[in-house]
């Protein structure tokens with residue numbers, strides 16, 4: 001049996017905005033296994049980002065349980081959640097959030113300077129195929145290259161979990177393929193558990209497992225017996 005890195009049990013999340021209550025998650029059960037790639041699919045508003053944020057300690061559940069290994073995130077203090085995020089989780093978002101006045105190397109170094117067992121920035125950038133772009137500023141890089149700098153920044157601290165919310169959402173197919181290849185390489189070489197939210201159903205086949213969301217619940221879960229490479233994805 002594969003070890004479970006992160007588990008969510010009967011997780012609900014409600015947002016109260018004035019008089020209106022939105023139930024973003026209505027009882028989600030999900031367990032991410034060591035070194036797996038999971039794809040989270042589902043219509044807009046079905047709760048994918050809400051769950052990802054809770055798994056990453058950026059937000060807290062209204063009810064239910066969330067565990068990172070044997071560490072209970074639901075009963076963690078803000079301080080404990082901050083340490084959890086810093087030591088164990090890397091985030092990649094649709095928009096890269098790089099600092100424009102810093103080079104690729106410096107953007108990654110910002111994180112490695114405060115991490116406990118980091119890679120060298122050049123090592124992380126090399127893993128995403130950007131060894132020859134260390135001194136480039138974000139404005140001198142394509143969207144796909146900027147996203148790969150953001151991925152290098154996320155993995156340089158050697159996180160156990162890499163949580164990606166629409167990492168290819170702003171990219172065309174050719175650059176999207178390079179970004180997905182970088183993610184799969186990290187999974188294969190570092191054994192990082194990766195969850196990827198996407199609207200592109202074609203991406204589902206690159207994962208070990210696929211979770212389909214509907215109305216704040218996981219409506220379906222499948223294991224891919226046959227995985228395809230990012231280059232084989234139809235966009």
Ligand SMILES: Nc1ncnc2c1ncn2[C@@H]1O[C@H](COP(=O)(O)OP(=O)(O)OP(=O)(O)O)[C@@H](O)[C@H]1O
Pocket residue numbers: 015016017022023024042043044045046047048049050051213
């Ligand atoms: N901070 C918030 N305050 C109020 N409502 C929120 C908040 N965040 C999310 N919601 C609501 O919760 C529901 C689930 O949102 P969520 O972003 O998790 O969906 P999603 O599946 O990731 O959608 P998308 O694919 O469009 O990103 C939506 O109805 C959304 O409007």
